[in-house]
Amino acid sequence: MAVNVEIRGLSKTFAGSDNRSDYRALDCLDLQVRRGEFVSLLGPSGSGKSTLLRILAGLDQDYQGEILLDGASVTGRDPRVGMVFQEFALFPWRTTLENIEAGLEFAGVPKKERRRAAMEYIAAFGLSGFESCLPKELSGGMKQRVAIARTLINNPQLVLMDEPFGALDCQMRNALHAFLIKLWLVRRDTILFVTHNVDEAVFLSDRIVVFSPSPARVLRTFDIDMPHPRDRTSFEFNQMRRTILELLASSSDPLSEKPGRHVTNTQQARHEAA
Numbered sequence: 001m002a003v004n005v006e007i008r009g010l011s012k013t014f015a016g017s018d019n020r021s022d023y024r025a026l027d028c029l030d031l032q033v034r035r036g037e038f039v040s041l042l043g044p045s046g047s048g049k050s051t052l053l054r055i056l057a058g059l060d061q062d063y064q065g066e067i068l069l070d071g072a073s074v075t076g077r078d079p080r081v082g083m084v085f086q087e088f089a090l091f092p093w094r095t096t097l098e099n100i101e102a103g104l105e106f107a108g109v110p111k112k113e114r115r116r117a118a119m120e121y122i123a124a125f126g127l128s129g130f131e132s133c134l135p136k137e138l139s140g141g142m143k144q145r146v147a148i149a150r151t152l153i154n155n156p157q158l159v160l161m162d163e164p165f166g167a168l169d170c171q172m173r174n175a176l177h178a179f180l181i182k183l184w185l186v187r188r189d190t191i192l193f194v195t196h197n198v199d200e201a202v203f204l205s206d207r208i209v210v211f212s213p214s215p216a217r218v219l220r221t222f223d224i225d226m227p228h229p230r231d232r233t234s235f236e237f238n239q240m241r242r243t244i245l246e247l248l249a250s251s252s253d254p255l256s257e258k259p260g261r262h263v264t265n266t267q268q269a270r271h272e273a274a
C-alpha cells in the first residue's frame with residue numbers, strides 16, 4: 001500500500017527571536033511524489049529539507065500551503081505516514097523487541113499479536129539473537145535497522161527518511177542501501193528520503209529532487225532509470241553522480257550565508273499578500 005503525495009505552495013517561516021529577524025525556510029514549494037515512488041531530496045545544508053519532512057510527518061503544523069495524500073488534504077499526524085530519523089530515536093530503556101513493537105503498542109494492538117509481528121521483523125531484519133539487547137548494546141547499523149523496523153511495522157504508506165544512514169560508516173551504509181532497496185522492491189511504499197550523499201541518492205532513487213539554497217525551491221529533478229541493483233562503478237552511474245555534484249557546487253557555497261534569507265515581518269507580510 002502506498003499513497004500519492006502532493007505538496008502545494010508550502011511555505012514555512014520561523015519566527016525570529018529578540019534580535020533576529022524571521023527566517024523563511026520554505027517558500028511556496030510545490031512537489032509531487034507518485035504512489036510507490038522512491039524520491040530523494042538533495043540540497044545545501046539549511047535549505048529546508050528536514051523542515052519539509054517534519055511538516056509532512058505532522059511534527060510541525062505551523063505552515064502555509066496544502067498537503068494532499070491520495071488527493072485529500074491532511075493536517076497534523078496521519079497514521080499513513082511514518083518517519084525514520086538519522087539519530088535512530090530509539091527508546092534507550094527498551095530492548096530491540098520492545099522498540100520494534102512500540103508503534104503497535106501505541107496503536108493499541110494486543111501484546112500477543114504485536115510480539116508475533118515484531119518477531120517476524122526481527123528475523124527479516126537480521127536481528128535474531130539481539131531481541132533482548134538495549135540500543136546501547138547494538139552497532140549503529142543494527143540500531144538503524146531497529147528504527148526502520150519500528151517504523152515499517154505500522155505499515156505506513158508514506159515513509160519519510162531524514163538522513164537515516166548519515167551516521168554510519170561507508171560499508172554499513174552500502175549494506176543498508178542494498179537492504180532497503182530489497183525491502184522497497186517488495187513493499188513499494190512511497191518514500192521521501194533526505195540525504196547529503198549523492199552516491200546514496202543515485203543508488204536508491206527513482207527520482208532525485210535538488211533544492212536551491214533556502215528558502216527551498218526545486219532547482220532540478222533527475223529521473224534515475226537504471227535497474228536495481230545498481231552498479232556504482234558503471235559509466236552511467238558516475239555520469240549521473242557527476243552531473244548532480246556539479247549542479248550542487250554551482251548552486252551554493254556552503255561557507256557563505258546568502259543575504260536576504262532572513263526576512264522582516266513586513267517583507268513576509270508583503271510576500272503573503274502578493
Ligand SMILES: Nc1ncnc2c1ncn2[C@@H]1O[C@H](COP(=O)(O)OP(=O)(O)OP(=O)(O)O)[C@@H](O)[C@H]1O
Pocket residue numbers: 014015023025043044045046047048049050051052196214
Ligand atoms: N526551530 C527553528 N527555529 C528557527 N530556525 C529554524 C528552526 N528549524 C530550522 N530552522 C532554520 O531553517 C532552515 C532550514 O533548516 P532545515 O533543518 O530544514 O535544513 P536542511 O536542509 O534539513 O539542513 P541540513 O541538510 O543541514 O540538515 C535552517 O537555516 C535552520 O537554521
